């Protein structure tokens with residue numbers, strides 16, 4: 225290898241090792257992304273809540289169809305104030321559920337002009353609160369494809385898919401340097417984080433998937449394969465909901481994104497799982513654990529964007545009302561609060 229090429233690789237490795245990452249929300253997604261970044265050589269601090277003692281004492285065990293059985297030990301802290309002594313952070317990965325008020329919770333760990341805030345969450349329109357609060361920081365919006373569940377405190381089960389699609393919010397606001405750096409880190413850690421000039425079309429595809437699968441499985445208490453087995457109309461209902469989200473996306477300026485081809489490709493995964501065993505979407509896990517549901521970020525924001533553009537969304541409206549009722553029964557504090565701008 226030529227000396228200049230070797231020096232370039234050595235410099236890149238040094239940069240990765242110096243990168244400081246804060247994971248806010250050490251559940252399924254947070255623990256798995258922390259693992260990938262730890263593998264890349266970054267310094268990983270994790271804000272843990274219920275699993276604090278276990279993670280501090282024993283670290284995190286990963287049982288993954290891709291990475292195998294793994295173990296790592298991030299620096300566990302109880303809250304953002306405690307995390308600050310391990311900063312300043314180059315990236316904060318927000319991996320908690322997309323609920324109102326989270327943007328304020330990370331404030332003390334955000335260094336203006338340095339920290340890139342990465343949203344590893346489902347939903348649409350979830351970036352605006354961060355963009356308003358942190359105008360001097362890069363906001364990276366992410367689309368998470370990662371079937372993962374924390375099955376016991378500090379123990380994470382992960383299926384056969386790992387892809388984190390990322391892009392700046394709003395698109396083209398600053399240099400793509402932060403996105404490229406994060407993408408390099410994922411690659412170095414064995415993961416995959418492709419960078420998009422505009423990641424919003426990708427967010428729309430994912431919210432169509434989540435609006436269809438998350439409330440239906442949460443309300444029926446069936447994993448995706450069992451839901452498909454449950455009646456001859458179940459599969460077509462998923463397509464109808466996804467098409468409805470497609471009409472909203474088109475009205476919002478993203479035509480030809482949620483196409484029939486995209487819908488068929490996505491629905492094939494759960495259909496295949498009828499043979500191999502179903503996946504419990506994260507909202508079904510929340511129902512089983514008695515936690516509030518991410519209805520606003522996934523269904524509420526989508527239907528309000530539709531409303532603003534004069535699109536009638538009967539399926540989304542029905543899912544919204546029923547899933548909000550379910551969430552309210554589980555967590556009575558979860559009353560309606562808009563979480564972001566709805567355009």
Ligand SMILES: NC(=O)C1=CN([C@@H]2O[C@H](COP(=O)(O)OP(=O)(O)OC[C@H]3O[C@@H](n4cnc5c(N)ncnc54)[C@H](OP(=O)(O)O)[C@@H]3O)[C@@H](O)[C@H]2O)C=CC1
Nearest residue numbers: 249250251252253273274319320345346368370371372506
């Ligand atoms: N799981 C999956 O397969 C997928 C999930 N997603 C999305 O990724 C995001 C994360 O999901 P997932 O990992 O499943 O969620 P989890 O519920 O497993 O993890 C969220 C974590 O955030 C923690 N948390 C919440 N609020 C706070 C707080 N104030 N302080 C400290 N910790 C806090 C929770 O702590 P505690 O345990 O104490 O509640 C929990 O550990 C969601 O937006 C989800 O929709 C996307 C694709 C797939």
Ligand SMILES: CC(C)(CO)C(=O)C(=O)O
Nearest residue numbers: 370371433437505506507
């Ligand atoms: C796509 C799906 C349903 C897969 O896990 C998901 O994003 C979730 O569980 O929230």
